[in-house]
Amino acid sequence: MKIVRNWIILIAVLTGIAAALFISGKQHKVFIDNKKVGEYAAIDVSYSINGEKAKNIKVNKKAMVYVKGPKHKLIIEFKDDTGKDVILENEFKLTPTEDATIYLPLLINGEEDWIKPNN
Amino acid sequence: MNNIKTMLKNAGWPRIIITLFLLSMYVVSPFIGINLKSALGDTLVRFGMNAILVLSLVPMIQSGTGLNFGMPLGVEAGLLGAVISIEMGLGGFMGFAGAIIISIPFAVLFGWLYGHILNKVKGGEMMIATYIGFSSVAIMCIMWLVLPFKSQDMIWAYGGEGLRTTISVESHWHKILDKVLHMPNDMLPLGEMVFFAILAFGMWIFFRSRTGYAMKAVGTNDKFAKATGINIDKIRVKSVVMSTVLAAVGIIVYQQSFGFVQLYLAPFYMAFPAIAAILIGGASVNKVTIVNVVVGTFLFQGILTMTPSVVNNIIQTDMSETIRIIVSNGMILYALTRKEGAGSGK
């Protein structure tokens, strides 16, 4: 009986680990959209996800990156109206099954809903 | 009632399932737009192609040497005969007969060696036979590359080394057995059937000779055979040689019907469908009759030809290869795991 109980525990633990692995290892597609949204115009931006090397994205372009796991850090760098360099650090979370799009113009202008799931 | 029960028990459920399955396919086929006549014709053509290869298993089973998983060895001898015959430029029936005649000394030699090895490993024949067959295929692959063949029909037109992987016998002896009988009939492979009947009759005669009786005794009870003064090892070698020679002849008949000589890796798994066929026909690891050969080949080839067309028509997917794998290996597995067949090739 003890053995059965232990196996149940073991299976539960393994299932838990599997779930954790699934969540933390799941690869997501994240689009970075630099097109005009509503009244917000787009500008050239340099971005970096999870500390990777920064990349530039021009106006009206869309980039795609693969990220692994649920929690991510996004750093963007751009020149504001005044020509001053601005660095914005943001975090975002993804549920295990979703892919997402980041709308840079929204982010730059401080809107809340700068990231939307794709599906 | 009891009779039917024992009959069913003797036949074994896989055989019954396969027979019913095949029957049901023949019944169903007209309703889903398959031409029953041509389907049956297909089955018969393939029967003619394969029957001798299946027949070649009989001597070894009879002598208790087990299922001949080393059949590729005989097949290679047949291939040698075929390519040498083409190289010599023999055509028509002469080419076919030449191929057989040339292949026989090779087959006898191979079989003799193979038989002696199998005598050293009584009880473990099947596994070792399998790997002897595999190794012979690999070594012959090297031979096809190295042997100095010149015939334009067989070497690569440009580039490449050695012989082609498939050699057409169109201009040599394609369907020669039918042509000889002046019956180039697509429906009924009469030539092959007559040839098979001759060989099967030869086999029947053989098992009524002194050596044939001795072979049966060795297979059914080796202690009895020993006490009767039979030289068991010698008889076993004889049976292996016979099987190997028949396999060589079998592959040549197969090729003349198929139209191509397939070299290199083609003979690798030749043994498995033949073995599956004879088992479906009701043979066991150490017991077989010619009826088993005929019934088994027909059922097995029937399944192979009918399932793809029927399944294709129903679910639009070609599953023939998968079904072939499952049926043939499932059948062999069933035979190996049966308690009463526990003689392990003894």
Add this chain to the structure above:
Amino acid sequence: MENKIKKFLINNVVPIFMVIIILLSIPISGLSIEYLIQEIILRLSRNLFLVLSLLIPIIAGMGLNFGIVLGAMAGQIALIFITDWNVVGLQGFFLAVIITLPIAALMGYVGGIVLNRAKGREMITSMILGFFINGVYQLLVLYGMGKVIPIKNEAILLSRGHGIRNAIDLKNIRRALDDGITFNIGQYSIPVLTILAIVLLCLFIVWFRKTKLGQDMRAIGQDIEVSKSSGIAVDRTRILAIVISTILAGIGQLIFLQNIGTMNTYNSHEQIGMFAIAALLIGGATVSKASIPNALSGVVLFHTMFVLAPRAGKELIGSAQIGEYFRVFISYGIIALVLILHQWRREKEKEAERKRILEMNSNQAGGN
């Protein structure tokens, strides 16, 4: 003394033969030693786990378990799933391990039951079982996946909408384990995690042989009837041996494939049993006796030959193809040879034993 040397030579004829072939072909091939060493490290980490998975059934007297392809298929099914789910990196690898476990255990259980019905001819049966399950696997993967079993990732599905493609790019977990931690010795890079996994398995085997279960397996391997009469649950123990072997083979296949980086859905597993067995036998193992050093040296010898043969063939006869076929021949030929030697030796030993007893008795009688 002379007798001892002779015995050693006879017992190790296969490895000695291989060493000679390799020593001869190194200069012919023109490959550098450095290249060879790097290649051997690569192949050790790729194959050793699989080869080690063969050991436990040998202890239990079930011979060479050609049924490890069952485990390999379990591993591949797991890989299809994680590729479909897009779980990447080490997480992907370990998730695949967890998924493999139950599938491989189930397959091993089935295999064990089948082999219990075929005592005395386990090897041929396990080989045919492998072919048979391969058919079932095809049915499942080629026709079931995408239809009965939901698969979303179009990159791995055939264009007809169901069935898995012939080749799957495993970029999600390519070298995940190998490159997890690496360590450089001189110019050679060592895949630490993979080696660690292999070392752990070796430790497991060493420990396992010393458990009660391991002892029972050894007993069964030597004499089934005696074991039965002393109350050991023979059939159950044999099933366990196959289950363990199959699970290990499943993990071994994962290690193998993450290293290769692509998976031939319908072929990758087919040759696994044969190559692993050939490697083990080349290391000097027999059907009834195999050790970790056999596995290790076998992988080194076999794969050195594997690397060398085509090159040597090319340099020697101007045909890489010949070398290629030669190594196929060696793989099959070695298995055939070892099986023959084993069976033959067993007969000889039985004979010698009988002679000994007879002589002993006649001596006694003479003494009276």
Add this chain to the structure above:
Amino acid sequence: MDKVLLKIEGLSKSFGENVVLKDINLEVKPGEIIGLVGENGAGKSTLMKAIFGMPVISETGGYGGKIIFNGEETNFKSPFDALAVGIGMVHQEFSLIPGFKANENIVLNRESTANSFLEGFFGERIRRIDSKNIEERADNAISQLGIEIDPNTVINEMPVAHKQFTEIAREIEREKTKLLVLDEPTAVLTEEEAKVLLETMRRLSEKGISIIFITHRLDEIMDVCDTVVVLRDGLLINAVNTKDTNVNQITEWMIGRKMGESEEKTETLDDNKEIILSIKNFWVDMPGEMVKGLNLNIKKGEILGLGGMAGQGKIGIANGVMGLYDASGKVIFKGETIKLNDPNEPLEKGIFFVSEDRKGVGLLLESSIEENIAYPAMQIQGKFFKKRFGGLFNLADEEAMKENAQDYIKKLEIRCMSEKQKVQELSGGNQQKVCLAKAFTMDPEVLFVSEPTRGIDVGAKKLVLDTLKEYNLTKGTTIIITSSEIEELRSICDRIAIINEGKVAGILPPTADILEFGKMMVGVSKEGNNE
């Protein structure tokens, strides 16, 4: 000493209609050594199987009566139940793992183990073997036997005696073992080794372990046992203190006097007859029936009986001469030396053998009667063949086979539906007749017949023996009959050789006193001349 360890009350057992044990009553006291003797088939082994709970017993309907062990009535389903309460048994065939060390064998499946955290998942079998403890236990067990064996020797490399001791050590290593059954333990030992074993048995009995000792060597019984129990034909004839009896008396009990059953043959052949077959310094490696340096002359035209206890080698002689088991020595047939180990040689010279193993060696069970009868003649003499297809093929002459078979079916009264019937469907007696027909078809000069009446009913027995006698009279064929039943041999043989320990213990005329036979069989009278 009035405590009783094992008590058997009114035990009876039958296999089908065949009663093997009738109303056996027996008591074994703690520390007592009981010698169990009896002829083959007297019921010794069945009695032991019943005590030890062998599945054969319960599968064939169990036994009648009671077996009470240690005050409790038992009904073991399997030997494991018997082991659990403290009955150990050492069988004739060793039950040891060949590649294991002595100590590993002594504790086989009872190994000492150490805890493991994995136990919670995989049960007790995942525990680690405690080899140190095992060695101690093995040492301890061996020391109780009063002998010296290195517990680290692998069984394979041990002499037979040590294997025997290892087995005994294993049985007494069980804490509970109170009763030890030793089945012919001295059969494979030399005299010296046997003495050590007897000494060991005494030591064990002093420790309070009771022993049931089965042997056919009566002097050993006299030497070591407290009580001797004699079985005959399933009946317990007597159970007495060894002190109160002697070898002659025991032999008499064992053999019994069966009067008036058979007409005793009176005329004896004159001694000057020509010797047709001479066997010299003959060794046969037949497991369980070893022949060890035997000398024997067989005279032309006689019926020679070979008797003796099972396992003494009488069966091995014919098998050795016929080349079925490895043999060495010299066999001279009509002045010619016969090549040994080649079954074809004696067959071609005109010697034939009807095997004791009817189903295994004698017959092709799945073939027809006619084929079975014709087989040897076809293979050895090329009989029953006929040219066919214009002389092209030499094929079996089924007509001739059929006629021959029908002939013998009539002559030997083989009860069958037709000559085409498979022999496996026939009864034992009729199968035996087929074997004889096979032999007669060969028309041999010398015929070996082993255990011709084993397992067949009374009517068939008589017919088989009469047939052999008649064949000998009409054709003058020399016949050598091997049988466990002395009475049977006495009824038809001209001379009877008793085989003991692989040698001829002596040759007696059929008219000799039955006691003489008995003594030779149990190896008491050593004066028997080795011819």
